[in-house]
Every structure is written in structure tokens, then in C-alpha cells.
Amino acid sequence: MREFAFELAVCAALEAESDGLIARQLGTHARIVDVVEVVPGPDFETRTEITSGTIPGPAIESAVGVGRARRASEAIDAAPERAETIADRAIEVGFFEAERRNGRRYVRQTTRYPDWIGGLRAFENKPDLGRPGELERQLRTDVSLGLFDEVVLVTASYVTGAHLNRIPEAVGVRRFDTETGTVETVREPDRLATDEGGVAITEEQPARVDIEPVTAEEKARLRRRIAERAYGKGWRPETLPACEQARARGPPFAPEDALPYCAWKGRFVDPARECGPDCGGHSPAEPPEADPETIRDRRTPWIADPDGVVRRQAGLDRFGRE
Ligand code: SF4
Numbered sequence: 001m002r003e004f005a006f007e008l009a010v011c012a013a014l015e016a017e018s019d020g021l022i023a024r025q026l027g028t029h030a031r032i033v034d035v036v037e038v039v040p041g042p043d044f045e046t047r048t049e050i051t052s053g054t055i056p057g058p059a060i061e062s063a064v065g066v067g068r069a070r071r072a073s074e075a076i077d078a079a080p081e082r083a084e085t086i087a088d089r090a091i092e093v094g095f096f097e098a099e100r101r102n103g104r105r106y107v108r109q110t111t112r113y114p115d116w117i118g119g120l121r122a123f124e125n126k127p128d129l130g131r132p133g134e135l136e137r138q139l140r141t142d143v144s145l146g147l148f149d150e151v152v153l154v155t156a157s158y159v160t161g162a163h164l165n166r167i168p169e170a171v172g173v174r175r176f177d178t179e180t181g182t183v184e185t186v187r188e189p190d191r192l193a194t195d196e197g198g199v200a201i202t203e204e205q206p207a208r209v210d211i212e213p214v215t216a217e218e219k220a221r222l223r224r225r226i227a228e229r230a231y232g233k234g235w236r237p238e239t240l241p242a243c244e245q246a247r248a249r250g251p252p253f254a255p256e257d258a259l260p261y262c263a264w265k266g267r268f269v270d271p272a273r274e275c276g277p278d279c280g281g282h283s284p285a286e287p288p289e290a291d292p293e294t295i296r297d298r299r300t301p302w303i304a305d306p307d308g309v310v311r312r313q314a315g316l317d318r319f320g321r322e
Helices: 002-017 043-052 080-092 135-145 163-164 216-233 292-299
Strands: 021-027 032-040 095-100 104-109 117-125 150-155 172-176 183-187 199-207 208-215 246-249 259-262
Touching: 002 021, 002 032, 002 172, 021 216, 032 080, 032 216, 080 095, 080 104, 104 135, 117 135, 117 216, 135 150, 135 199
Parallel strands: 117 150, 150 172
Antiparallel strands: 021 032, 032 117, 095 104, 172 183, 199 208, 246 259
16 A cells, blocks of 8 residues: 555645646556546646547547538447447546437537647656666566657666666656655656657466557557546545544645545555445444645646537537437
8 A cells, every 4th residue: 555655745846846737547459558648738727728638539530520510320339229328428627519300319529539638657656766666577568569759767766777687778767755745757758759659568477478550540549548548537535434533634845635545554545445334433414525626737738628529518418418
């Protein structure tokens, strides 16, 4: 659980220095990345105006445009029922709007999908380099796949030459102090070739390595999906524990936050994994007053409740699904 508290502190520090967005625990190609930073692109502001949530990938990749309205089942690459569900979600977040003709629903984009992703950085947290686990393999995979422009290892450990020798050269290394929030750059990352095809290492055994080529086009699609998930998700746990022992606070260098701290355990806790009746200190109560969304809105360019870009908001109810 020390890793969880470390990760929250890393996110708080990254957010403070970033002009983009930070998110944690995002599924990518074949693995979950600890922390992702989305660097803003030219139309970042336009993206913030559409929705605070994630725009579904298949809706962005579909043939639904801003011009002629189309049937979702014909324009979205999915089985008809699923295509309609994707369209529902795209309408809900304000990226599609619907109109009805002859009793059938047609959809179009409310706005062109903006060019808002300036870059992606991945951070792999390993507070204790003495317990590396799968670290080397994960980092080798990240470098050979080249999904992120930069990959950085963040640790609390003193980094020796022997450690550096085991980490792929392209991976940057930072040493992070969770008390002060200070970062020492041990090694800068190289820029990876994100616009070329890459190679995913799907399995590695002593005598055998399974690989899978990933095209540049597929990588572009994955990068957009990662950025969208990061936009919608962020890094703060959504809810605080419904427990008397729970407090909302931040790490020592940024105490005014809304992260789940447990007075009984004397540390930050992961509510989803640690809290509930099975915990020895659990005592049911209202969760502490806290508003992670407002904090995110205040500290980042993300907008919690944008006006949206739907052109014909009034009467949308009439255009429900058949
Ligand atoms: S459930 Fe347990 S870990 Fe969670 S806040 Fe309460 S005492 Fe702490």
C-alpha cells in the first residue's frame, strides 16, 4: 500500500508542474500504466468545452461527421446494438446530437473532434528499487512499443549505476521525495518514435519472447483513447471512505487536497481495496466533506461542468432511441 500513497503524491506533484492533465492507472496495450500526463495540443481548450468526461473511441473513429446526419449502425464500426449504445454515450457527453426522420434516429457530431493531444508521457512508479518486480520487462515493452512520447521511472530509492544499467537507456529516471514533493532528475528520457509502428512484447520467458507488431495507425488510435480516458478519469479517487476514521487531505507538500487519508492506519488508503466492514478500524459514517472535481477544475485546465457544444439542446428528448 506504500505504493498507493507514493502514487498519489507523485500525481499531486506532477499536476502542480503540468499545464496539461494527469491520470492514474490507465489500461494501454497489454498493460496498465501507473500515471499518464497528457500534454496540451493546439485545440485543448476546444476539448474542454465539449465534455468533462471521456468521449467514446468508436464514436471518434466512426464515419459520423458534422455534416449529414447518419444512422449509427451504418457509421460506427460495431454490431448494430452496440453502435447505438456508443451513439447514446456520445450524445450523453455532447459529442453527437440526434435528429429523427421517419421514426429513425440519425446522429451527427456537434463539433469536429479537436486536435487537443500535444503529447503523452508515462510514469512508472517504483518507490523501492530493491523490489523491482516486473519493472524491467514493462519498461522494455514501453520503449519497443513507443506508445508514449516519453517514459519515466519515478522512485524514492537512491539510484545506483547498477540500477541505471538495468533500465532501458531511453527511459528517464526521477527520484521523488513524498514529504517535500521535490524531484531530482537522475536521467532525462529520450523521445520515442510514436508516429512509427512499434513492437509489443506480449510474453517473455527465459527461452522465448512473444512479440506483436503494432502499426502507426493503431498506435495513433490507442494514444487518442488513452488521452480520452485520462481526460475523463483524472487521478483522484472519486469517493472517500464512508468511515469515521477517514479524512480528506493531501500530501505534506500540498495538504489542501481531497485524498483518502485514514487516521486509524495513519496513512493514505485505497478505498476500493482497503475500506469496508472487513477493516478492523471501520466505523460506518458519512464520508468526509470533499469535492475532488472542484479541486481538479481549480488546479488544471479541465472544466468540471462545461457549457457543451450541442447546437440544439432544446427538445433533444424527442430524439431518443427507437
Ligand atoms: S475502513 Fe479502515 S482503512 Fe478505511 S478509513 Fe476506515 S479505518 Fe481506515
